[in-house]
Amino acid sequence: VDMRPVHPRRRQPDTPSRIPRVMFQTSKAMRVPVLLRQAMQSIIDLNPSMEHRYFTDEMQEEYVRLRATPTVLKAYLALVPHAFRSDLFRYVYLYNEGGCYFDSDFVAAAAFEQVLDEEVEFVSAEDNGIGFLYNALMCSAPKHPLMRLALNMSVTRIISHFYDHSALSITGPGLFGDAFDQLYGQRPREFRRPARGVLLMSYRRADECGCGHISDAAGRHYFATAYPEFRTEMKSYHRQRPYWAYVEQRAVYADGDKTLPEESAAPDDDALKA
Numbered sequence: 001v002d003m004r005p006v007h008p009r010r011r012q013p014d015t016p017s018r019i020p021r022v023m024f025q026t027s028k029a030m031r032v033p034v035l036l037r038q039a040m041q042s043i044i045d046l047n048p049s050m051e052h053r054y055f056t057d058e059m060q061e062e063y064v065r066l067r068a069t070p071t072v073l074k075a076y077l078a079l080v081p082h083a084f085r086s087d088l089f090r091y092v093y094l095y096n097e098g099g100c101y102f103d104s105d106f107v108a109a110a111a112f113e114q115v116l117d118e119e120v121e122f123v124s125a126e127d128n129g130i131g132f133l134y135n136a137l138m139c140s141a142p143k144h145p146l147m148r149l150a151l152n153m154s155v156t157r158i159i160s161h162f163y164d165h166s167a168l169s170i171t172g173p174g175l176f177g178d179a180f181d182q183l184y185g186q187r188p189r190e191f192r193r194p195a196r197g198v199l200l201m202s203y204r205r206a207d208e209c210g211c212g213h214i215s216d217a218a219g220r221h222y223f224a225t226a227y228p229e230f231r232t233e234m235k236s237y238h239r240q241r242p243y244w245a246y247v248e249q250r251a252v253y254a255d256g257d258k259t260l261p262e263e264s265a266a267p268d269d270d271a272l273k274a
Contacts, residue, residue, distance in 0.1 A: 099140075
């Protein structure tokens with residue numbers, strides 16, 4: 001079935017919010033598997049005050065070309081796994097625009113829009129108690145310093161052809177947790193507010209299929225983080241190897257892009273095009 005690039009909000013919000021009431025999700029192409037489409041629709045249905053935007057791989061690259069600097073674009077194009085490119089796209093988009101990103105296999109369990117208010121500027125979830133920050137769920141106000149730092153740290157690691165024992169430390173939750181620690185002086189832990197306007201939920205993986213839950217301090221579930229058939233359905237949709245295989249095989253970076261710009265990957269405000 002086909003996705004639409006934009007689903008307009010169906011009602012006006014009841015309260016103002018610092019985070020734009022725009023949610024976005026990504027996948028390979030406009031045509032997506034049926035169950036993946038149903039998962040995304042569950043989020044659209046339960047959040048009528050939020051506009052929904054969808055980006056294919058091609059649309060993500062186009063956005064980075066238009067809205068990021070040559071250094072960030074070079075880093076983006078140097079990545080072979082699409083999952084890592086998507087991580088970088090999220091940071092660029094959220095820094096520029098603000099809003100909420102949810103992984104496309106999330107299934108809504110409650111209306112997330114009620115979390116957004118005049119106080120909250122950043123929302124994510126600590127990742128399974130391991131000190132990572134779960135970048136499958138990220139909401140931020142435009143120009144948030146954590147999104148800027150996560151982007152800059154990702155670009156620095158890509159330029160240096162960084163590898164670690166974890167496949168999640170180049171652009172993913174490991175990197176995001178490192179950025180959080182650098183900015184706030186502590187590793188992500190559930191339900192703490194390290195600064196005004198920051199809300200951390202909790203992600204817990206429930207079983208081998210990865211079908212965990214995102215919950216708040218009261219135990220309210222907002223999302224299942226995958227539908228049970230997700231991995232089976234994706235085998236025929238995504239032709240790439242799993243992202244972690246690229247790390248194990250030291251094949252994350254494109255062979256033809258060994259020399260990237262040597263200027264600082266910690267840009268000033270004009271590094272992300274306004």
